[in-house]
Amino acid sequence: MRNISFAQATLEAMQEEMRRDPTVFVVGEDIARQGGIFGQFAGLADEFGAERVIDSPISETAIVGAGLGAALTGCRPVVDMHFADFLGVAMDEVFNQIAKVRYMFGGQARVPLVLRAPDGLVRSAAAQHSQSVEAWFLHIPGLKVVIPSNPADAKGLLKSAIRDGNPVLYFENKDLYRQSGEVPEGEYFTPIGKANVCREGTDVTIVTYSVMVSKARKAADLLQAQGISAEVLDLRTISPLDRDAILASVRKTHRAVIVHEAPKIGGVGAEVAALLAEEALEHLDAPIIRLGLKHVPVPFSPPLEQFVVPQVEDIVRAVAGIVRADEGSARVLEGSVRVLEGIVR
Amino acid sequence: MRNISFAQATLEAMQEEMRRDPTVFVVGEDIARQGGIFGQFAGLADEFGAERVIDSPISETAIVGAGLGAALTGCRPVVDMHFADFLGVAMDEVFNQIAKVRYMFGGQARVPLVLRAPDGLVRSAAAQHSQSVEAWFLHIPGLKVVIPSNPADAKGLLKSAIRDGNPVLYFENKDLYRQSGEVPEGEYFTPIGKANVCREGTDVTIVTYSVMVSKARKAADLLQAQGISAEVLDLRTISPLDRDAILASVRKTHRAVIVHEAPKIGGVGAEVAALLAEEALEHLDAPIIRLGLKHVPVPFSPPLEQFVVPQVEDIVRAVAGIVRADEGSARVLEGSVRVLEGIVR
Amino acid sequence: MNDHDLLLRMYRTMVSIRLFEEKVQELFLAGEIPGFVHLYLGEEAIATGVCSALRVDDYITSTHRGHGHTIAKGARMDRMMAELFGRRTGYCKGKGGSMHIADFSIGMLGANGVVGGGFNIATGAGLSAKLRKTDQVAVCFFGDGASNRGTFHEAMNMASSWKLPVIFVCENNQWASTTPYRTTTSVENIVDRAVGYGMRGVMVDGNDVLAVHAAAHDAVERARHGGGPTLLEAKTYRMAGHFVGDPEKYRTRDEVNEMKARCPINRFETGAAVSMGLAAADLEAIRREVQAELAEAVAFARSSPFPDPSEALEDLFAESGVDADA
Amino acid sequence: MNDHDLLLRMYRTMVSIRLFEEKVQELFLAGEIPGFVHLYLGEEAIATGVCSALRVDDYITSTHRGHGHTIAKGARMDRMMAELFGRRTGYCKGKGGSMHIADFSIGMLGANGVVGGGFNIATGAGLSAKLRKTDQVAVCFFGDGASNRGTFHEAMNMASSWKLPVIFVCENNQWASTTPYRTTTSVENIVDRAVGYGMRGVMVDGNDVLAVHAAAHDAVERARHGGGPTLLEAKTYRMAGHFVGDPEKYRTRDEVNEMKARCPINRFETGAAVSMGLAAADLEAIRREVQAELAEAVAFARSSPFPDPSEALEDLFAESGVDADA
Numbered sequence A, B: 001m002r003n004i005s006f007a008q009a010t011l012e013a014m015q016e017e018m019r020r021d022p023t024v025f026v027v028g029e030d031i032a033r034q035g036g037i038f039g040q041f042a043g044l045a046d047e048f049g050a051e052r053v054i055d056s057p058i059s060e061t062a063i064v065g066a067g068l069g070a071a072l073t074g075c076r077p078v079v080d081m082h083f084a085d086f087l088g089v090a091m092d093e094v095f096n097q098i099a100k101v102r103y104m105f106g107g108q109a110r111v112p113l114v115l116r117a118p119d120g121l122v123r124s125a126a127a128q129h130s131q132s133v134e135a136w137f138l139h140i141p142g143l144k145v146v147i148p149s150n151p152a153d154a155k156g157l158l159k160s161a162i163r164d165g166n167p168v169l170y171f172e173n174k175d176l177y178r179q180s181g182e183v184p185e186g187e188y189f190t191p192i193g194k195a196n197v198c199r200e201g202t203d204v205t206i207v208t209y210s211v212m213v214s215k216a217r218k219a220a221d222l223l224q225a226q227g228i229s230a231e232v233l234d235l236r237t238i239s240p241l242d243r244d245a246i247l248a249s250v251r252k253t254h255r256a257v258i259v260h261e262a263p264k265i266g267g268v269g270a271e272v273a274a275l276l277a278e279e280a281l282e283h284l285d286a287p288i289i290r291l292g293l294k295h296v297p298v299p300f301s302p303p304l305e306q307f308v309v310p311q312v313e314d315i316v317r318a319v320a321g322i323v324r325a326d327e328g329s330a331r332v333l334e335g336s337v338r339v340l341e342g343i344v345r
Numbered sequence C, D: 001m002n003d004h005d006l007l008l009r010m011y012r013t014m015v016s017i018r019l020f021e022e023k024v025q026e027l028f029l030a031g032e033i034p035g036f037v038h039l040y041l042g043e044e045a046i047a048t049g050v051c052s053a054l055r056v057d058d059y060i061t062s063t064h065r066g067h068g069h070t071i072a073k074g075a076r077m078d079r080m081m082a083e084l085f086g087r088r089t090g091y092c093k094g095k096g097g098s099m100h101i102a103d104f105s106i107g108m109l110g111a112n113g114v115v116g117g118g119f120n121i122a123t124g125a126g127l128s129a130k131l132r133k134t135d136q137v138a139v140c141f142f143g144d145g146a147s148n149r150g151t152f153h154e155a156m157n158m159a160s161s162w163k164l165p166v167i168f169v170c171e172n173n174q175w176a177s178t179t180p181y182r183t184t185t186s187v188e189n190i191v192d193r194a195v196g197y198g199m200r201g202v203m204v205d206g207n208d209v210l211a212v213h214a215a216a217h218d219a220v221e222r223a224r225h226g227g228g229p230t231l232l233e234a235k236t237y238r239m240a241g242h243f244v245g246d247p248e249k250y251r252t253r254d255e256v257n258e259m260k261a262r263c264p265i266n267r268f269e270t271g272a273a274v275s276m277g278l279a280a281a282d283l284e285a286i287r288r289e290v291q292a293e294l295a296e297a298v299a300f301a302r303s304s305p306f307p308d309p310s311e312a313l314e315d316l317f318a319e320s321g322v323d324a325d326a
């Protein structure tokens, strides 16, 4: 194990895959000369040349659409979106073309394409450079969506995404780039579609992903001090959701709090909560709480920006709220209900 | 009251608003010469001229973006998207510009803009002409989203949308255009943000909207014959959701089935279910069931197309499933729980 | 291939398209074909002239009006017809229909329901050919209306900046559905836009299959040998309504009839065929063969089963994971 | 307004922009300004020349590099600075910051964090002026890099087809962030693209404020009187990094220094100012006045309060409903 940054981890994945397969290439803005605006492509152009590490025009529909054309004809393109905020510019390409070609054409097409999209808040970048939009893609059949929270998964998921025969959206949080963590030596892959219990607990499951995993873990530490044992489930893949892992954890803990940086309303948290309400209602001892961006665009001014996004204390408060409310009264209720259930079912 | 078609009802709304306010205009493809591909603009050009009923180039970013520019400078544009499927082409304009200008600029801007988007399945139009994408916009702060299910609301909501000082997405289901219904004489407005209980019931709430309302009502009739009393709640507005109406109905019936034509995963139903799991968990006597499009693009072949979308029988089955499961055993449980709750809370 | 063969081959293609489309119209109106269909009637010379200049491993992207391109690139009429019927034996197993027909085995990368959706896909196919160092080329067919989409601009600029082997073929049929193209398009000729991309632009009579073939051949050879992209505008006319069933209230019968007189197939039969000394009997034989093939195609489609509903859940993802693609 | 007044006004505007930007750079590096800032250093003559040809009720749309446009259209430096500081007294109450500054009261419809996001907004403002039968015009400022966005194409085609009163002003500063424009842009001059829209195209030296003013004045007068849109390309150079803090590894200091010698303000001082007989003392006085104004602006920003967190929930929707807007 080594300690490297998230950005460095993604760079290793690119290097390994590009060395192995000459049809892998990367295209986007400020990639070759600048090495990526977050340094995540540093040095790639030197090793692989301008033919495979391509500075594009400011033409998002072209880089995404051409990525599809190249994927259909024998390449494995990696397209960098610069900011996830600009996915909207190429939404038709993602939604009507990339996600659908295989299905519409009856399985003729293979689409080994990766879209990398740096997302999330960073340094007061304001409304058009701070967004997290993964939920849209959960709702679009034909896409896989991954969203790592740490360097090891960043590398392993990017390698899996590049090897996949299907379109994968890879969301990478801008605030995570500089964070370091342990990364295995040698080649490895993080499976797409598998969540990760990154902290075990018994009283509540905090379902989360990306930059919010570290906030959730901090919250779990604080909760521990209050005698509450929180499990933290890092989804890692948003589509397809790891239903089994979510259900298993909540069936164990009987309570769920879901946290993401994207707007609460209509977010991934809604799908997770709905899944639980559909498949595990009888295991729930408390309301399912969701935390996400307040329902406004991301404001510029630092105090406003911090206010609209979930903080560690918000998570602590939310968890404590549902565990505590339960403790006295509801524990009693719960026990009685279980007994009754045993009798009548 | 008169009986007119949904298309005719939208046309009346346009006529009334365009007569009243010379800054209202409409732009889109096949509007003036053709009167809209579903006849929904028939005759408008004759009355208001080519200056205010404008056939546009096939330039969705331009018609949507120019709609914003015109809205910011004293007009009240109505922009027709031709098919909701093409919203992705102008997603950046909708998402990064229209939804955000007022907020980003600290409240300086007014954006009285309506985007009309015909959605849903119709006659095997296949993957790129059959979609319902309202859920994306629920997740975008700064937009209002309405989605009528009948001619009366179609007219009343379109008039409210045009009068609103904010951007409103108006989804109109293609299969509804030819359906007729009662429409009041004289001017009226259907309020944005208010759901409508269009059938009262006591055993379960079917939360739905748009074309699925009539399927839900048919299902409710069939369920009645089985002794199950279903309430049908027509959301009418997707954003902001009428939380009070949803909660009130489910607190009364204790069960919810949510139905839409858009993909189940990540759809509006997820938000509704999550809302219930957060605010009304203790009132729920059964899992919350969601019905929506199976997780694939819409296939062309008629038997496939019918298979992927929720049918009346699916609704009946889903409702009967949760009400029946309850009936024997759970009714007992429920009563006991209520008693216990009274004791411990 | 000698000239004679080429001419006969092109004639066969044009006739195949014409008869296929007439049959589709008939079957659609009879209720046998679901969905929406857009016919290529009157524009046969363009797909024919262009695709006859391509190899089977070259790529094309098509439009909502894609039957002609598909036939010209070499697809089978039976599997096409079955697809239009929504049957399991169709090219897309009934999942696509008229607007989403594709045959990847011959480089036909798909019709497209999104106007202007093909520009960037073709550009990417060209980029891929360049990266993989093959000498394949990619052709993007598109309409006059599509030339107003932003994707036209982004693709043209990218293809020209990077000298990609792409030929952009504008089928200027003078109408974008119900709108005469000059009311929404700011130039008389779409080819005038080539200047804005430093790209070669060529205009041809799209109803003259020999002219189209010659111009396409030239553009393809350039592209194949590193000479970069071409914008090729073929002037033509949409003889049928925008879609089958279109009431066509926006244009007069006179206009349509006048243009029908310029039918590319007629023109070939009475012009090139005569001057190049093709035997009338040979042409007649081709027509008969195509008719027979088409009759079989219809019979094939009719007798093919609909897919089972459960098949709706197949074909979303390729088998994958690290192993499948290693 | 006589020539003398105009010249002095333009000089004041250029100096205001220059000093504002230098101060912003300093304050950003000192950590007083959050977010990202893109400076207009070296490009002052363009916004100045263009906006001096506009009325206060004309519209402009701006870019991520928008301070210059905002000042030139007549905004107050104090409220601008307060916005950059994220304070409640800023133009956008601290919600926008550098990339989203706007002043609707003077027709400044907003900076834009999306490159190419302004094309269609300006076109819509032009459409609106035409519909409302005012004689207002709309100016869209954009960069060489933005000219490769599809929105450029769609807006240019629409504005030309409908003869809208819009002037598209390309600030060709030769770089799109880290990319030299010729590596991704398929034409030498952006103005070459006007042909593809049947639009008038004009190229000027963007470091010559008089030339810019003259060309803009001409375009504005045409637009105002029904003569339709113009594409105006102003050649210039981005003297600073793409954003403050940019390591600029992609270009040499020599290149930058050479271009700095063409400073538009210097050029005005030593050229037009002399030949037109402006008194050096007048120029000096202007500089001093601007400096004082700027010092006040900084003091204003520093002393202004941050918004209260709860204000984050305001300004999403206009008060509305049928009554509010009736």
Ligand SMILES: Cc1ncc(C[n+]2csc(CCOP(=O)(O)OP(=O)(O)O)c2C)c(N)n1
Binding pocket: B029, B058, B060, B082, B086, B089, C064, C065, C113, C114, C115, C116, C142, C143, C144, C145, C146, C147, C171, C173, C175, C176, C177, C238, C242
């Ligand atoms: C992005 C998009 N906008 C609008 C449509 C609706 N539409 C389908 S075909 C068509 C006209 C296309 O005109 P043109 O490109 O000239 O092709 P033609 O039909 O003449 O072959 C339109 C507007 C669409 N399918 N996609």
Ligand SMILES: Cc1ncc(C[n+]2csc(CCOP(=O)(O)OP(=O)(O)O)c2C)c(N)n1
Binding pocket: A029, A058, A060, A082, A086, A089, D064, D065, D113, D114, D115, D116, D142, D143, D144, D145, D146, D147, D173, D175, D176, D177, D238, D242
């Ligand atoms: C749609 C979009 N793509 C990419 C970016 C990132 N970006 C910001 S500025 C910039 C360069 C813009 O170049 P140009 O238009 O020439 O303007 P300049 O910065 O030179 O003034 C890029 C790529 C963006 N903001 N928006």
Ligand SMILES: [Mg+2]
Binding pocket: C143, C144, C145, C171, C172, C173, C174, C175, C176, C177
């Ligand atoms: Mg056409």
Ligand SMILES: [Mg+2]
Binding pocket: D143, D144, D145, D171, D172, D173, D174, D175, D176, D177
């Ligand atoms: Mg530039």
